[in-house]
Amino acid sequence: MYFASDNSSPAHPRVLEALTGVNNGYAMPYGADAIMDRVRDRIRDIFEAPEAAVYLVATGTSANALALATYCPPWAAVFCHRNAHIEEDECGAPEFYTGGSKLVLVEGEHAKMTPEALQATIEATGQTGVHNVQRGMVSITNTTENGTVYSATEVATLAEIAHAHGLPVHMDGARFANALVADGATPAEMTWKSGVDVLSFGGTKNGLLGVEAVVMFDPAKAWEFELRRKRGGHLFSKHRYLSAQMDAYLQDDLWLDMARSANAAAAKLSQGILSVEGASLLHPTDANIVFAGFPRAGHRAAQEAGAAYYLWPFEQPMEGPGGEALTARLVCSWSTTDEDVERFLDLIRG
Ligand SMILES: Cc1ncc(COP(=O)(O)O)c(C=O)c1O
Numbered sequence: 427m428y429f430a431s432d433n434s435s436p437a438h439p440r441v442l443e444a445l446t447g448v449n450n451g452y453a454m455p456y457g458a459d460a461i462m463d464r465v466r467d468r469i470r471d472i473f474e475a476p477e478a479a480v481y482l483v484a485t486g487t488s489a490n491a492l493a494l495a496t497y498c499p500p501w502a503a504v505f506c507h508r509n510a511h512i513e514e515d516e517c518g519a520p521e522f523y524t525g526g527s528k529l530v531l532v533e534g535e536h537a538k539m540t541p542e543a544l545q546a547t548i549e550a551t552g553q554t555g556v557h558n559v560q561r562g563m564v565s566i567t568n569t570t571e572n573g574t575v576y577s578a579t580e581v582a583t584l585a586e587i588a589h590a591h592g593l594p595v596h597m598d599g600a601r602f603a604n605a606l607v608a609d610g611a612t613p614a615e616m617t618w619k620s621g622v623d624v625l626s627f628g629g630t631k632n633g634l635l636g637v638e639a640v641v642m643f644d645p646a647k648a649w650e651f652e653l654r655r656k657r658g659g660h661l662f663s664k665h666r667y668l669s670a671q672m673d674a675y676l677q678d679d680l681w682l683d684m685a686r687s688a689n690a691a692a693a694k695l696s697q698g699i700l701s702v703e704g705a706s707l708l709h710p711t712d713a714n715i716v717f718a719g720f721p722r723a724g725h726r727a728a729q730e731a732g733a734a735y736y737l738w739p740f741e742q743p744m745e746g747p748g749g750e751a752l753t754a755r756l757v758c759s760w761s762t763t764d765e766d767v768e769r770f771l772d773l774i775r776g
């Protein structure tokens with residue numbers, strides 16, 4: 427019963443098979459391998475973006491930080507939600523790689539910024555000329571850090587506001603596949619057709635060992651990204667092992683199947699929790715992450731049985747009366763089984 431994070435899930439067997447399959451003979455290094463050519467063509471095809479620039483890195487943080495650095499000047503603001511991963515969980519990597527861009531936080535329930543809040547926050551920034559941080563770009567996370575999803579229409583509304591101020595739009599898509607299958611949009615509709623300029627296209631949380639693609643729908647800044655990736659230490663020398671993972675990921679819709687499986691497990695868990703006395707959901711379960719509160723007794727039973735998950739926030743005390751509910755983040759992945767979910771629900775039902 428492992429619900430700590432989809433980062434803790436194993437890689438899919440087909441991904442490992444792909445790695446073994448390419449592990450013979452020689453391949454050009456640093457992204458010049460033939461598999462990368464196939465991956466680039468595949469991603470361009472999937473996103474209906476034949477000119478897109480596509481690059482692979484090994485972490486979501488590097489994908490985000492390098493993308494932001496490529497599009498946002500160091501004297502400007504990145505507008506993001508206050509719970510954005512780039513704000514809360516990347517240890518200043520965006521600020522470091524951009525050379526000092528300021529993350530300016532935007533409000534909204536369930537980690538989704540509202541159009542009104544974005545508009546107001548942009549307008550309140552850069553009012554007095556040279557003395558102020560300037561307006562730089564907008565970053566939205568889909569699937570969000572609270573497990574909610576922006577529809578393609580909602581993305582388009584936010585991007586329209588950004589573009590009206592001349593600001594490019596980044597999407598932190600560490601869980602892009604989960605958002606996509608939840609919304610039912612096409613990859614193009616969820617990105618460039620809705621105004622997204624650069625996407626961190628996640629694979630790691632969704633069954634890969636560690637690969638994220640950065641997709642720039644206008645390739646004008648491709649060379650700058652390449653230089654930033656190398657300078658930042660994120661250009662893999664034995665790049666074929668990144669390419670092979672992404673190649674397997676995109677074959678026969680494996681990426682979509684794994685996201686559907688993770689989302690279905692979370693939906694089952696979320697629905698089951700609602701039947702637990704004293705339990706409630708903190709955020710809608712749109713994708714593969716459940717935020718729920720349930721009585722301490724349920725937490726004790728689950729943790730004594732070996733269930734792994736984070737209390738959210740972490741520092742809630744487990745001691746105390748059994749009745750009071752504690753909140754938890756429960757993340758499902760491609761490898762979460764029905765048995766995992768049913769066992770967990772039985773335990774917290776007491
Ligand atoms: C929404 C989101 N974005 C980015 C990241 C960063 O990924 P990584 O931990 O691989 O740097 C994470 C990590 O899980 C995440 O949850």
Ligand SMILES: C[C@@H](O)[C@H](N)C(=O)O
Pocket residue numbers: 430431432433511515
């Ligand atoms: C850092 C932690 O939030 C990680 N990104 C996760 O989702 O598990």
